[in-house]
Amino acid sequence: MKYKEQTWKIENENTFELNNIFECGQCFRWNKQIDGSYIGVVKNNVIKVKKEGNTINFQSVGEDNLQELVTDYFDFNTNYEKIKETLSNIDENMRKSVAYGKGIRILNQDLWETIISFIISANNNIPRIKGIIERMAKAYGKEIIFENKSYYTFPTPSTLAQASVADLRNLGLGFRDIRVYETTKMIKNKEIDLEKLEQEDNFETVRNTLLTLPGVGPKVADCILLFSTLKRWEAFPIDVWVRRVMNELYIKKPDETKVKKEEIQKIANEKFGSLAGIAQQYLFYWKREA
DNA sequence: CCACAGGACGGCT
DNA sequence: AGCCGTCCTGTG
Numbered sequence A: 001m002k003y004k005e006q007t008w009k010i011e012n013e014n015t016f017e018l019n020n021i022f023e024c025g026q027c028f029r030w031n032k033q034i035d036g037s038y039i040g041v042v043k044n045n046v047i048k049v050k051k052e053g054n055t056i057n058f059q060s061v062g063e064d065n066l067q068e069l070v071t072d073y074f075d076f077n078t079n080y081e082k083i084k085e086t087l088s089n090i091d092e093n094m095r096k097s098v099a100y101g102k103g104i105r106i107l108n109q110d111l112w113e114t115i116i117s118f119i120i121s122a123n124n125n126i127p128r129i130k131g132i133i134e135r136m137a138k139a140y141g142k143e144i145i146f147e148n149k150s151y152y153t154f155p156t157p158s159t160l161a162q163a164s165v166a167d168l169r170n171l172g173l174g175f176r177d178i179r180v181y182e183t184t185k186m187i188k189n190k191e192i193d194l195e196k197l198e199q200e201d202n203f204e205t206v207r208n209t210l211l212t213l214p215g216v217g218p219k220v221a222d223c224i225l226l227f228s229t230l231k232r233w234e235a236f237p238i239d240v241w242v243r244r245v246m247n248e249l250y251i252k253k254p255d256e257t258k259v260k261k262e263e264i265q266k267i268a269n270e271k272f273g274s275l276a277g278i279a280q281q282y283l284f285y286w287k288r289e290a
Numbered sequence B: 001c002c003a004c005a006g007g008a009c010g011g012c013t
Numbered sequence C: 001a002g003c004c005g006t007c008c009t010g011t012g
Helices: A018-022 A066-073 A080-088 A092-100 A111-120 A126-140 A165-170 A174-188 A194-199 A203-211 A218-227 A240-251 A261-289
Strands: A002-009 A030-032 A038-042 A045-052 A055-062 A143-146 A149-152
Touching: A002 A066, A018 A030, A018 A038, A038 A149, A045 A066, A045 A143, A055 A066, A055 A143, A080 A092, A080 A261, A092 A261, A111 A126, A111 A174, A111 A194, A111 A218, A126 A149, A165 A174, A194 A203, A203 A218, A218 A261, A240 A261
Parallel strands: none
Antiparallel strands: A002 A055, A030 A038, A038 A045, A045 A055, A143 A149
16 A cells, blocks of 8 residues: 555636535545545545645645546546536526536546445435445455545445345444345345446436335436436436435425425426436535534 | 434335 | 336435
């Protein structure tokens, strides 16, 4: 494990804001430090990110080439200025939400980790989700020392498969224990082959495959599609917040709980098209923070 | 004590 | 096919 450091210059500093990226609900393994930087675990690496103006400083300990790792993970090959312009031109709501969450980027997170993380997210809140994942990593991941502190990698399917349902329950997963247990087994046994899934082109095929995993319903499937290396920006996860904001802005029914998912999905497709998932992130972050 | 939190699932109509 | 109670745990 070697210490590495890398500095990155971005053309437009408005397309990279640490708070926006890490607090918009897409990831669970990053923690803010006193100096405003963030430390997180990505694959078998601990990374510290700090931003000053249009330069971003990365420090890491771990296996991977730092530059290649962050280029992929932080989606540096995508032009967010262009995406923001496209979305801003849709209507006034989008212009405001994009201005508010100007530094959001959609991370390319490990597929396996994203699947398990979002199964845990069901009917749950972020602090607790983060706690559960931390305890799982500590129990079944590998330790990495960074700045004299211990961090733990996300367990592999094989190592997590060593956990019994009772073990998972003891880590605080609650009723999600059996779901994580079964899904882990299916992925470890390659009943669902994640490498093949990454190669599949058809959106509905990938989505329907994810839906066969225990604990993966429509919302969790769409989060996995959007926030992992599957990188499907057309996926539009509908949770209570998105339902709320979509009703408030576009549907305007007196009782938002009466709005059907299909109706929300239809409007999202019509207005945002292939960028629906990214639009959802700006709207979600805007209404939830404000 | 109760309500609720980035849902999924199973049983019922 | 839709509706609805239930599922663990922490917080207010």
